[in-house]
């Protein structure tokens with residue numbers, strides 16, 4: 001696995017929107033919110049994200065949409081792929097090792113499914129990760145920009161805290177590297193048009209009753 005500085009690549013792809021693919025969720029309604037993972041000269045990892053408890057990333061439900069295959073886990077859920085893991089600068093975990101991200105605590109009801117590059121949603125696995133559906137709490141990160149899918153079926157605030165460390169191929173922490181942690185904040189919110197839609201629905205129902 002090679003870890004390279006992909007900051008320049010991100011700058012050029014950030015302005016490109018994704019194309020909707022039939023049967024898959026659509027990411028193009030949100031800007032990216034990157035979790036920047038870096039390594040200093042003493043081999044200590046660092047992570048930075050701008051979204052905090054006061055500015056959580058919103059999860060939205062898209063009424064009437066259904067998704068195919070593993071992506072069907074997002075059906076009728078509030079979801080987002082806005083958060084993306086990205087390397088910042090040169091990160092060298094050593095031959096055979098990689099960066100592992102382990103969910104240590106999270107709000108009950110928060111689910112995560114594996115994503116990838118937003119330009120290639122049809123290549124994403126949508127496998128449950130970070131403990132969702134009894135999956136491992138630890139996820140081996142490729143080092144490439146990865147936008148995982150966060151989902152919940154209930155309105156409200158959610159958060160998840162992750163341990164970020166250098167591990168071998170089996171996920172065992174490797175000596176000589178300093179680990180770090182980061183907390184992501186999310187909020188499941190009603191869609192902007194949902195109240196108007198409710199109003200329209202009740203109007204139609206009233207008319208039917210009178211007919």
Ligand SMILES: [Cu+2]
Pocket residue numbers: 032034084145147
């Ligand atoms: Cu991104």
